[in-house]
Amino acid sequence: MLAYLIRRLFAAAVMLVVIVMVVFGIFFLVPKWAGVDIASSFVGKQADPAAVDAVRQKLGLSDPIYSQVWQFFKGIFAGRTYSGGGDVTHCAAPCFGYSFRSEQAVWPVLTDRFPVTLGLALGAAVLWLVFGVAAGVLSALKRGTIWDRGAMVVALAGVSLPIYFTGLLSLAIFAFGLKWIDAQYVPLSQSVGGWFGGMILPWITLAFLYAAMYARITRATMLEILGEDYIRTARAKGLTEPVVIGKHAMRSTMTPILTMLGMDLGALIGGAILTESTFNLPGLGRAVLDAIRNQDLPIILGVTLITSLAVLLANLVVDILYAVIDPRVRLS
Amino acid sequence: MTAPLHEPTADTAPSAAEEAAVVSAGAKSVQGRSLGRIAWERLKRDKLALTGGIVVLVLILLALLAPVITHLLGQDPDAYNENLIDPLFGTPKGSLGGISGDHLLGVEPVNGRDIFARILYGARVSLLVGFLSALVAVVLGTVLGILAGFFGGWVDSLVSRVMDGLLAFPQLLFTIALVSVMPNNMLGLSGSNVRVFVMILVIGFFGWPYIGRVVRGQTLSMREREYVEAARSLGAGRFYILFKELLPNLVAPIIVYTTMMIPTNILTEAALSFLGVGVKPPTSSWGQMLSSAIDYYESDPMYMVVPGVAIFITVLAFNLFGDGVRDALDPKASR
Numbered sequence: 001m002l003a004y005l006i007r008r009l010f011a012a013a014v015m016l017v018v019i020v021m022v023v024f025g026i027f028f029l030v031p032k033w034a035g036v037d038i039a040s041s042f043v044g045k046q047a048d049p050a051a052v053d054a055v056r057q058k059l060g061l062s063d064p065i066y067s068q069v070w071q072f073f074k075g076i077f078a079g080r081t082y083s084g085g086g087d088v089t090h091c092a093a094p095c096f097g098y099s100f101r102s103e104q105a106v107w108p109v110l111t112d113r114f115p116v117t118l119g120l121a122l123g124a125a126v127l128w129l130v131f132g133v134a135a136g137v138l139s140a141l142k143r144g145t146i147w148d149r150g151a152m153v154v155a156l157a158g159v160s161l162p163i164y165f166t167g168l169l170s171l172a173i174f175a176f177g178l179k180w181i182d183a184q185y186v187p188l189s190q191s192v193g194g195w196f197g198g199m200i201l202p203w204i205t206l207a208f209l210y211a212a213m214y215a216r217i218t219r220a221t222m223l224e225i226l227g228e229d230y231i232r233t234a235r236a237k238g239l240t241e242p243v244v245i246g247k248h249a250m251r252s253t254m255t256p257i258l259t260m261l262g263m264d265l266g267a268l269i270g271g272a273i274l275t276e277s278t279f280n281l282p283g284l285g286r287a288v289l290d291a292i293r294n295q296d297l298p299i300i301l302g303v304t305l306i307t308s309l310a311v312l313l314a315n316l317v318v319d320i321l322y323a324v325i326d327p328r329v330r331l332s
Numbered sequence: 333m334t335a336p337l338h339e340p341t342a343d344t345a346p347s348a349a350e351e352a353a354v355v356s357a358g359a360k361s362v363q364g365r366s367l368g369r370i371a372w373e374r375l376k377r378d379k380l381a382l383t384g385g386i387v388v389l390v391l392i393l394l395a396l397l398a399p400v401i402t403h404l405l406g407q408d409p410d411a412y413n414e415n416l417i418d419p420l421f422g423t424p425k426g427s428l429g430g431i432s433g434d435h436l437l438g439v440e441p442v443n444g445r446d447i448f449a450r451i452l453y454g455a456r457v458s459l460l461v462g463f464l465s466a467l468v469a470v471v472l473g474t475v476l477g478i479l480a481g482f483f484g485g486w487v488d489s490l491v492s493r494v495m496d497g498l499l500a501f502p503q504l505l506f507t508i509a510l511v512s513v514m515p516n517n518m519l520g521l522s523g524s525n526v527r528v529f530v531m532i533l534v535i536g537f538f539g540w541p542y543i544g545r546v547v548r549g550q551t552l553s554m555r556e557r558e559y560v561e562a563a564r565s566l567g568a569g570r571f572y573i574l575f576k577e578l579l580p581n582l583v584a585p586i587i588v589y590t591t592m593m594i595p596t597n598i599l600t601e602a603a604l605s606f607l608g609v610g611v612k613p614p615t616s617s618w619g620q621m622l623s624s625a626i627d628y629y630e631s632d633p634m635y636m637v638v639p640g641v642a643i644f645i646t647v648l649a650f651n652l653f654g655d656g657v658r659d660a661l662d663p664k665a666s667r
Contacts (some may be wrong), residue, residue, distance in 0.1 A: 015497055022501075026509050156655075160648040162599055164606050164622055165640035172629045172636070267502055274504075274603055278626070288505065291608060292512045304509050307502050 001325065012312055024069050027301050067071045072097065096305065097298035099291075106302035109287055117283035119188065120275065121268035123199060124206040125261065132211035133257060136218025141245065143223065151215060158212025167205045167278035173186040174201060185281050202279045206272065210264060218257060225252045255325055259318055266314025269307070367584065367661075374559070381656020387649035395459050398452040406434070409453045413444030423632045424631040435640050440621075441628050450616040452643050457605075457617045458646065461531050462598040468536025470590050473543030478582065480544070480552025482574055491548070495541035503538045504603065510534060511609040524615035531604060535597050536548050543589045550582055584661040592656045595650035602643050618643050 063071075071080065075095035082089045082098060091098045096106040135155070139148040174180050181201060186194030225231065226249060233246045273285030280286070284303055291299035375381055394401065402409060417439070418425050424439045431438045437447040480491035514530050554560065556576065563577050602611040605619030613620065618639040625636035 011493075022506070023509075026506070026513060063525070156651060157644075157648065160595065160644055160651050162602055162606075162619075162622075162640070162643050164603070164619075164649075165636075165643065168622070168626065168629050168636050169640070172633050176630050263499075273508070273607065277607065288508065292508060292607075292609065294615060295512070297513075300509055300512065304502075304505055307505055311502050 004322065004323055008316060012316045015312055017310070019312070020069075020305065023301065023304050023308065024065065024072075026304075027297060028065055028068060043086055046066035095194060096302040097295050097300045101294055101296040102299075106298050109299060110284070110306055111283045113282060113287045115188070116185070116281055117269055117272060117276070117285065119195075119199060120202055120206065120272055120281060120283060121265055123203045124210065124268070125265055127203055127207035127260065128210035128214055129257075131207065132214030133218050133254075135215040137245075137250070137253070138221055139215065139219045139225065140222035143170050152219070155212040155215045158208055159216065161209070163205060163209050164278045166208060167202070167256065167275065170201050171279070185279075198281075202275050202281060205272075205278075206268075206275050214257065214260070217260065218253060221253050221256055222249060225249050228252075251325070255322060258321060258325065262314045262318025262321075263311070269310045269314070341599055351379040371584075371657075371660040375656055378656040378659065381659075382554055384649040384652030384654075384656065387645065388653055391455060391649065392459060392645055394452055395455040397489060398449075398456055401452060402446075402449040405448070407446040407449040408466050409445065409449040411445065413439055415444070417444045420505070423628065431634070438634050440502060440624075441632050441635060447621075450621065450637060451618070453644070454616045454618045454621065454639065455646070457528065457611055457615065458598050458601055458643075461528060461535065462594045462650075464532045465535035465539060465597045465601075466590050468532060469539035469543055470586060472527065472540035473589075474547050474579075474582070474586060476540065477544035478548030478574060478578060480569075481548040482555055482578065484552075488548070490546065495544050495548075495584050498538060498541045501538065504600075507531075507534045507538070507600075507604060508607060508609050511604070524611040527609070527611050531601055531610060535600050539593055539597065542593065543568045543586065546585050546589055547582055550585055554578055554581055557600055588654070588658045588661050589649070591654035595647040595654065598647055598650070599643070 006170065074080065075091065075097070077094070079090070079092045080095045080098075082091065088100060091105045094107050098105050099109075126216045135151045139151045142148050175182070181197055184194075185198040188195040231244060231249060234248045239248075272283065273289060275281070276285040277289050284307065288300055288303045290296075291303070413435075417423070423441045424444065426432060435446050435448065437451060439446055440450070476491050480488040511527065511530055511534070514526060560573055560577055563573050568577070601610060602617070602619035602622070605617040606623040608620075608623065610619055611617045621639035622636060622643075625632075625639065629636050
């Protein structure tokens with residue numbers, strides 16, 4: 001187990017380095033290669049040349065890439081002072097960059113937005129796990145019946161519907177048409193009921209999409225496992241059906257589901273961009289989108305880094321859990 | 333094919349599941365047929381898959397003939413029809429988003445562009461990106477997967493690590509980041525064409541590991557088979573074995589994963605355009621139409637429903653067809 005753990009940690013560390021390199025590549029090398037002046041996009045479209053020069057100097061954009069990367073990482077641990085063009089801006093540690101567009105450090109933006117995205121992802125995950133896996137298992141057990149067909153038709157429709165369409169539809173019907181819900185985001189700290197009301201539609205819409213995917217995969221996995229020899233052996237031993245299904249089949253079914261859950265949760269925490277923009281939730285995904293519209297590169301860079309980290313961590317946790325559940329994994 | 337596959341005669345015509353049972357129980361009359369033929373006969377019996385396939389064909393035709401159809405209807409996707417807009421609310425006059433004999437699916441709020449024409453032109457973008465990015469993914473995935481599986485060793489480790497890494501990358505975010513730093517003109521392309529080109533490359537690039545993993549696994553299990561051994565003992569070179577012996581046997585899984593990948597790519601394109609990093613206006617795209625419909629979901633819901641349903645039908649048709657192709661080609665179905 002320890003060797004396995006060390007191997008996974010090492011792989012995660014390598015991955016982190018690669019991600020950082022790619023992120024910096026995207027933001028510092030691609031524009032250079034494509035002939036885009038990055039300094040001007042840090043300022044804005046109608047910036048005068050003096051301001052652009054000041055930003056270039058402030059951010060050290062004419063320095064070599066490795067020195068820019070070094071400055072960025074030093075900033076995370078030691079804070080960073082940007083000076084140039086006559087004024088000085090200090091960004092306290094942990095400094096993930098400073099947005100000259102919106103005149104704010106990136107880190108507070110990240111910490112503000114993160115809880116919204118986390119709440120959205122976790123709430124939806126509970127829903128889709130419960131309903132998706134239950135539908136998948138029932139479909140597999142009642143294979144070929146009307147329940148199976150019905151569940152699979154709904155699931156197929158679910159994976160074919162873009163979330164920004166189901167989201168808009170649910171808003172139009174439940175918030176605007178029937179007026180059941182006031183679809184406004186309210187922070188949890190202000191009002192628990194308000195928060196719940198604002199999150200319920202995003203949760204359901206997001207969970208619908210994922211429940212559909214999980215139901216399809218659970219059903220396929222379960223059917224495959226029910227055909228395995230050890231299930232026949234379990235039945236032959238005279239175990240009751242609930243024990244065969246609940247103890248033997250479910251355990252093997254859950255391992256691939258868990259892997260998916262980890263990756264999906266990681267990706268969602270990394271930004272449920274589509275859901276947040278449809279429901280106008282002030283989460284990380286929404287922050288990135290706004291940053292893109294304003295050409296605010298430091299925010300995009302910060303969020304991209306943080307979210308890649310979230311995906312990486314989620315994968316690491318899944319790898320470890322996977323090894324705990326399924327001992328065969330440790331050996332490979 | 334090296335191993336002859338058997339199938340009961342067509343008059344038994346059971347579903348895929350029943351058929352599998354019949355085969356394993358020992359078919360009554362056994363007859364050798366090519367895998368392609370078996371697959372086609374199974375597909376022909378799958379009504380849902382056929383419906384999906386026909387819808388896909390119709391969509392491709394509509395997209396290809398978009399200029400002709402809009403011309404025949406006397407519409408132009410970029411022409412403003414402000415006379416059809418209620419000047420007070422900015423929404424189309426008449427019921428259901430201004431549907432009329434001239435404007436089959438109504439007109440857009442504010443500027444009154446014909447929605448049917450824009451949907452047809454949007455199909456061109458969706459299908460182009462969907463197919464070409466799948467092509468990029470298939471070429472990359474097949475070549476790298478087959479090399480990793482066949483040569484093993486460090487080639488395999490490298491390719492496998494890259495695939496794991498790509499699958500763990502937050503794809504949407506990276507695509508958005510990449511598109512947002514792309515210039516407006518490059519390689520002789522400009523405006524929307526740059527975006528379409530970048531989307532095809534990026535979606536394809538993030539998609540190849542899905543095919544690469546399958547191809548690698550299949551190659552691994554096949555390179556030890558007797559027919560490869562036989563070819564080798566007859567003096568066949570590595571590349572002969574790779575492309576003449578192994579590749580033909582990989583066609584089935586590659587086709588399956590390609591058909592399953594196209595709808596996902598179409599959804600990604602729509603999502604990128606919805607987020608404003610896809611094609612640029614005035615080029616029309618379904619995702620972009622939905623994104624502008626956000627502001628009108630209360631006053632003009634039809635504007636949101638039409639592109640949404642277009643995406644839904646397209647993706648559903650591809651999914652149905654893809655599921656059918658999988659059931660028809662998947663070797664597990666005949667076990």
